[in-house]
Amino acid sequence: MKTIIGNIERSSLDIEDLASLQEKLQELLNGKRYLLVLDDVWNEDQQKWDNLRAVLKVGASGASVLTTTRLEKVGSIMGTLQPYELSNLSQEDCWLLFIQRAFRHQEEISPNFVAIGKEIVKKSGGVPLAAKTLGGLLRFKREEREWEHVRDSEIWNLPQDESSIMPALKLSYHHLPLDLRQCFVYCAVFLKDTEMEKEKLISLWMAHGFLLSKGNMELEDVGNEVWKELCLRSLFQEIEVKDGKTYFKMHDLIHDLATSLFSARASTSNIRETNVKKYSHMMSIGFAKVESSYSHLLLEKFVSLRVLNLSYLKLNQLPSSIGDLVHLRYLDLSFNREMRSLPKQLCKLQNLQTLDLQYCISLSCLPKETSKLGSLRNLLLDSCSELTCMPPRIGSLTCLKTLSHFVVGGKKGGQLGELGNLNLYGSIEIRHLERVKNDKDAKEANLSAKENLQSLIISWDLFEQRRYESEEVEVLEALKPHPNLKSLKVTGFRGLRLP
Incomplete structure (x- = not known):
């Protein structure tokens, strides 16, 4: 309801x-x-x-x-009416679904591939998901022997459920490259029918070491390639872009497959004092959700954690023992609306890649030594409305790729020049531009060189002391973004003209 x-x-x-x-x-x-x-x-x-x-x-x-x-x-x-039972798709319709996934647009199809493909489609049992998944599997195979191997696989001889779909799904999994397999199976940690965020999932893959370096590519780009390939194989669906972020789901049968492959040792669990010892080793590679009253216990016992989720726990402070989790790479503290500050010991986490503080609406500052988080790649500050300034030398975090918010400081640092050398991705909101002294300072943000930024929000506070309208025009002009930018929002601007 x-x-x-x-x-x-x-x-x-x-x-x-x-x-x-x-x-x-x-x-x-x-x-x-x-x-x-x-x-x-x-x-x-x-x-x-x-x-x-x-x-x-x-x-x-x-x-x-x-x-x-x-x-x-x-x-x-x-039902108050007689149920209408859908029949399976015809072989012709299944074939059309199959070739949409198996072949690229206007690609010429050889007669031999057509013959083998139609034999494979017969094994889909008239189930659309099976036809699409098989097509996605064969999209990456261009040798006849590879298609014959799928057609003749022993997996088709396994006991089948009434929809005859699990053999097709298992085949799709077994033909994944090894690095894609663990990325796919990891999705089982999310509940069935969960709307997943692509960027968050890629960060979790990174935290667990699932993504392999490829030449000069950033790991985020490698993760994006993995995600796209899983999409092309029909393992992800219902893809939607909202507010610059990409969301998607897994079909429940595909989620069942991932769950069946997911090791029980890596399963999620609520942690209580009585079972901490039982789960301590599992949690070293797990995705942790813990009850608020036992958060301190987790920090003391699970020193091998890579991923820790403490979101929605109504925490008003984080224990200083957080600094003992030296292997931690992903820390989610989002939606702890009463948390006002973070302990300085947090800055001891040299391996931390992602710090999620979204909707920590009472958070007024970050630790002064945040710049010591040398591995930090994602600092998520959406809706941290009480944040008054950025920590000193944040511009020295050269690994930083996602910085969702930047608050221009007053006289004591936190100026736009901190953004100058950062290669930022995704979106950023820059607040309190009325604190920028002149257009020279604004140019130091170097937004024109940030080709990977997709969305930019810049704002002046209506309640702080303002400069002349002409100066605001100059500042706005100096913040000229890269042509790749897809979305620009300007609020609180008093200038009489746009640059």
Whole structure:
């Protein structure tokens, strides 16, 4: 019900108790004609569906609910009409799906590949996902013997489920290059149907050492290539770009495959004092989520951690023992809205690559010795609205690729020149431009050379002492970005003309 309400109002909802949710949904639907689509339903609890049906009855005549499911029992529980059973795709339609993935646009297809390909398509059992996945697998193979190897694989002889799809998915996995396999399987740490963020996933791959250097390529670019190849193999879907970030999902059957391959030793878990010893070695390569009351215990016991997720825990401070996690590469502290500062011991983490502080809305400053984090590549500060300045010498973090926010300081450092030598990717918001003395200082940001920046937000604070309008025009002109920039937003600008 919470999801339905959120989709109607196009916003998140804080209500949790069932009675309030029912009342809210009835209020939204009362007397209205609606079409509600419930896709891929698995719940077989008759009572829950009866409760939902009672809420939905407030709609006007003609209001309808359309449900898709793979379970016959769900159809009989929910339906007032006879369920419509979809047949498998025809071989012709499966072939069309297959060649869309297996061959590039306008690529000439030899008769031998067509013959072998059609034999492979027959093994898809008329399942669209199987046809697409097999096509994605063979897109990277251009030798007849490679296609014959897929056609004749012993995996087709394994016991099949009713959809006949798992052999096709397993084949796709077994034909992945070794470095792609571990990147794919790692996605099992996310819950099924989770909307994943590409940039975050690449940072996690980096933290675990899954990405291999290729010549002069940055690891972020290597990760992007891996992600694109997994997409071309139909292992990722529902790709969407929002606010300059790329989001995607895994089909639930593909997620099941990743989960079945994921070692139980690397599984996620909530950590309690009673089972810390049991999980200590597993957590050395795991993705940790811990209960707030035991966060200090984790920091003392899990000194081999590479990835630590302490988001949404309502922490108001981080224990100084965080500095003992010398192998830590990824630290997520996001959505700890009461955290005002970070301990200086954090700056001992010489291997830290990603520090996520998004929505730490009370955070007023970063440690003065942040510049000692020599391996830091991603500093995420979205919605850290109380941040008053940047730490000294942040420009010395030459590995830094993502700096989502930069707050121009007053007289004591934190000037735009700190950005000059940073090769930044993605997006950045630069705040408090009224503190920039002149256009010369603005030019030192060297935005015109930052070819990998996609989005730029620059803002003047309306409530601080301002300079002349003409000076603001000069500052804005000096901040000229690289032509590759795709999005530019300017707020608080008082100039009478644009440069």
